[in-house]
Each structure stands twice: as C-alpha cells, then as structure tokens.
Amino acid sequence: MAVNTQVKTMLKERPGLAVTEVISGSIAEEVGIEIGDRLTSINGREILDPIDYRYFSTEEQLLMELIKSNGEVWEVDLSKEPDEEIGIDFDPMKIRRCPNKCFFCFVDQMPEGQRNELYIRDEDYRFSFLFGNYITLTNLTKRDKARIFEQRLSPLYISVHTTDPELRKFMLGNPKARPILGEIREMVEHGIRLHTQIVLCPGVNDGQYLSKSVEELVRFYPGVGSLAVVPVGITGHRQGLYPIQEVTQEYARATLERIRPLQERSIKERGYPFVFPSDEFYIKANLPFPSVPSYYDLPQLENGVGLVPVFMEEMQRLVKTLPRRLRVAKKVTLVTGVSFSAHFEKALSRIRVSGLTLRPVVIRNDFFGSSTTVAGLLTGRDIIAQLESCPIGDLLVIPRVTLNDQGMFLDGKTPKDVEAATGTETVMVEPDAAGLIDLLNSRWSGD
Secondary structure (H helix, E strand, O other), rough: EOOOOOEEEEEOOOOOOOOOEOOOOOOHHHHHHOOOOOOEOOOEOOOOOOOHHHHHHHEEEEEEEOOOOEEEEEEEEEEEOOOOOOOOOOOOOOOOOOOOOOOHHHHOOOOOOOOHEEEEOOOOOHHHHHHEEEEOOOOOHHHHHHHHHOOOOOOEEEOOOOOOHHHHHHHOOOOOOOOOHHHHHHHHOOOEEEEEEEEEEOOOOOOOOHHHHHHHOOOOOOOEEEEEEEEEEOOOOOOOOOOOEEEHHHHHHHHHHHHHHHHHHHHHOOOOEEHHHHHHHHHHHHHOOHHHHOOEEEEEEEHHHOOHHHHHHHHHHHHHHHOOEEEEEEEEEEEEEEOHHHHHHHOOOOOEEEEEEEEEEEEOOOOOOOOOOHHHHHHHHHHEEEEHHOOOOOEEEEHHHHOOOOOOOOOOOHHHHHHHHHHOEEEOOOOOHHHHHHHHHHOOOOO
C-alpha cells in the first residue's frame, strides 16, 4: 500500500459522510482517518451515502477527500489491493418515505400509541438493494435511475401488485404512478435483475388480473428472476379503511389452482416456474407443500416462499447430529406463531433425545388481532402474557424473526424484558432448523 496525505485548506461547513468507526490496524487508521472525519469524495466522485463509498472504494488507486474535525480538508492518495478494505464505517442511512397510500398498507393497520418508526412508510431503492426491501419504483428520479444503472445496484425487489396501470394506481392510492411494465423494461434493459411480488387482495387484483400480471411479467425472465404471490395481511385495526376480504381456505385453494398451470407453462417454456405462491397459501388451504426441489433456487425464501418445506427437510437431516441422551434432564419451551404451529410440532416430534423435553407454545397475536398469525409479528407483551401460567422449564426459545434491527419486538419490548418477566433464560434463534439444532447441540452435545 502506498499513501500520500496532503492538507489542502480549512473549511467551516461540514459536508460529506461522517466516519463513525475506524477499524484497528486498518488502512484508515494508518493514514490518520479518525472518528468524526467526513468523507466527501473518492476519485472526484461525491460520496452521498455508504453505497457510494462501497462502490467507489473498490478501485486500486484512490484519492480520498476528507474534512477533519478541526475543519482541515485532507487529500489522501493511496494504493491498495482491489478487495482490500479501507476500514471505516458510517451511520445507517436515513430511509426515504413512500409517496403511496396503499389501502392494504400494514402501517395504516397499526394500533395507536406505538413507537414513531412503526408509522413510517418506507420506499428506498438503496434498502431494496442492501436488504431485499420491496419497493414500488414510484419515487425514483432520473438521477436515482442513473445511479442504479451506473453502480449496478442489482438485484432490486419490486412490489408490482398488478400490471394493469389503472388498477395499480388505485391499489397504490397514487394517480401519478407510472405504468410498472415500462419501469421494469427500463431496469432490465440496463442489466438490473429484479425479483417481484404481488400482494393478493381478494376481489381486487386476483382472478384474470393475476393471470395477466404473471403472463406479462414472465416475458421479462430472466431479467425478472421470480414472482412471489403473497396474501394480504389484515390486522384488527382497520377502522375507517377500505374493506378487504380475508383469505379463506377456499380462496387459498382457488389461488393455488390458478397459479399451478402458470408455473407448469413457464417450466415447459423456460425450464423454470417463475411464479411462487407463499407458504401462507398452503397453510390457509390446509394442503401439503411441494417438495423443496420444486422451489428450484429458492429465490423468494426471505419473502416466506419455501420456508416451511425447507425447515422440515433440514430438521429431518439435522436431528441426526443431536446426542442420544442427556445426563441431566432439561425442559425447553419454544415460542411459535399460529400459522406455523402444526408444522413446528411435527418437526419437533422428530427430535428424540432421552432426557430432553421440548414444549412448543403457540402465541396468539392479541396485539394485531387473530387474523395475524405469523411468528414474525409477535410482540413481547403477548409472549409474556401468554407464558404467565405456563411451566417454562430451563430455557425459553424465541425465533429471532420477531425482533427488529435494534433487537426489539414490535411493541418495544426486548428479550431481556421477557426473561425478567418469565424468570427463565431466554434465547433468540434463527427461524430455521439449523438455528434450533445448533442451539441444542451447543448446550448439551457433550452430555
């Protein structure tokens, strides 16, 4: 690594991206970058956020401009290996707000009096690229698109809902929403890969609208890599909102019947099913899941497509790694949501370790209402209240998907709150079979 540092001038204003971490032993520490310095440009390109930093810092030869805490402007000229990290980090980006007013938006179905951030409608292509957040492409400027194309911010995750222009405007509550097929075509033509979803609202964007949307989106394959169809989420707090029908067993079965021939046709024509119904449809329909290979490369796993069959298959394989018996008997209580409960109990029945008692507890969602059945939307207060009269045992296990990035449940409670209320050690695990088996092995494999 070659370094040349030069002080250019002094500034009073404080533009740029503030450095919040300098890794010990890194290039950044060696050249004198400190917490509180502000990175303004790399090789003459303005740095607006951490994505810009990640993109422009991959070059071997860098000219970095920084503003020091005393107002000095430094130029740091350095050479490094292509994959070598500089060793700095920044505050999280502030998320952009959504311009839409979707009548099925979950934010509008929140109970009153919760944390302010729960009422924020987000719509930010940067978070779509980084974390797989779904966006509608309704607030992109020409500058945004130019940046997406230049920096190859791919894949992006797009909420389509319907390809019919007028119906989409109605669903988004946005009369200015541009036709989605034109937006998708532009992305694909610039080499941006997309994954898409349709939130299915009974009597609105289903039936022939759904078939038409699938047929029009699949034409962009492989640029559009997949389409997930997920049921609309309804809470008990929809007062004064557009009426939405619930997804019944009959409706779920009819939806699966409509999607199946569309999958079969795509497999025949492209060798890939393209459209995938979410697990919730099979649960609502009370029908068996397809085999894991039927999901091919599991493109929408994080969107609840294939999670249950993958969990069941992994459990069958991983239980073989557990010990046969424990020297000291242990009792473990495991929290789950209503929708996954039957499958979870079946999976746990495969764990046969002498001396180990596993007790699943199904938590109702009193916070959002009985229509909300997924574990990811359980709250700390519901878990605490419904475990109050339960003999928990030696360990309480809760799926980590119930927590946000700050380690809190939706109602602001934390795992420590649950632990204090129950008087039982509480452990968060990844919501997959490997997470649970790893926990059990880490605790008692030596017994």
